[in-house]
Amino acid sequence: MTAAMMEENATARLAGKYLTFKLGDESYGLGILKVQEIIGIMAITHVPRTPGFVRGVINLRGRVIPVVDLRLKFEMPSQSDTERTCVIVVQVARQGVHVTMGLIVDEVSEVLDVHAEQIEPAPSFGASVDTDFILGMGKVGGKVIVLLDVDRVLSGDEVNVLSESAGIE
Numbered sequence: 001m002t003a004a005m006m007e008e009n010a011t012a013r014l015a016g017k018y019l020t021f022k023l024g025d026e027s028y029g030l031g032i033l034k035v036q037e038i039i040g041i042m043a044i045t046h047v048p049r050t051p052g053f054v055r056g057v058i059n060l061r062g063r064v065i066p067v068v069d070l071r072l073k074f075e076m077p078s079q080s081d082t083e084r085t086c087v088i089v090v091q092v093a094r095q096g097v098h099v100t101m102g103l104i105v106d107e108v109s110e111v112l113d114v115h116a117e118q119i120e121p122a123p124s125f126g127a128s129v130d131t132d133f134i135l136g137m138g139k140v141g142g143k144v145i146v147l148l149d150v151d152r153v154l155s156g157d158e159v160n161v162l163s164e165s166a167g168i169e
Contacts, residue, residue, distance in 0.1 A: 014136050015116040020109040020145055021088065023071055024079075027109065027145045029138060034150045036089040036100065038108055041081045050161060055104060060089065066162040067102040073153065079106065095156035099163045103150075112145070114138045119147070 018029030019038075044056040044067055053072035057064050067087060071079060084107035092099050122134035133152040138145040154162065 012116040014119050014147065015114060018112050018114050018138070018145070018147060019088065020112055021086070021105040022107050022109060023074065023105060024076060027143055028070075028105075029112065029114070029145045029147045030088065030090065030103075030150050031147075032111060034090050034092075036091060039087050039089065039102075041085045041087060041104070051158065054162065058087070058102060060102075063100070065089065065100050065102055067104060068154070068162070069104045070153075071104070071106070082106070090150050092154065092159060093151050094154065094159040097156070097159050097163055099159055101162055103153075112138075112140055114140060114145070114147070 017032040019032050019035050020027055020029045022028070039060070042058055044058055046056040047054065047066075050056075053069055055067045055069045057066050069078070071077070081104075086105055086108045087102040088105060088108065089100065089102050092101055118139050119136040120139065122136055133149050135147040135149045138147050
């Protein structure tokens with residue numbers, strides 16, 4: 001199998017429905033099957049000694065789940081919450097650990113059907129820049145959408161810290 005055929009197969013597997021959201025002026029997408037629900041911003045309890053991008057935990061119908069500020073995780077400037085700020089509740093699996101967590105985003109946009117021919121491989125910025133969490137770049141309606149692998153946005157150690165902060169064994 002040629003490299004071009006392998007790349008074509010990889011983008012074909014990425015085709016599907018993505019929940020799109022904004023962080024600043026940039027658009028991102030998460031595979032819709034990873035999304036459990038979308039909720040408005042709510043009271044968040046800070047947990048001491050967690051990484052700076054961890055906003056804390058919320059009580060979601062009796063379950064305590066950790067909440068990550070994606071702006072801070074992606075090293076973007078912090079921003080005050082607005083009426084459009086949302087929490088996307090996702091299920092993350094990393095190194096055998098499964099964690100339900102919330103991702104704070106500036107606003108949720110829409111669900112898009114992204115076809116294989118609209119997906120380019122993630123760009124390479126060299127060995128010093130980690131882009132393993134990017135599935136690819138979706139080109140939809142003249143916009144570029146960064147398609148995220150939610151299982152890789154956080155490292156295995158970070159997922160472990162989150163599960164501990166929420167009291168998950």
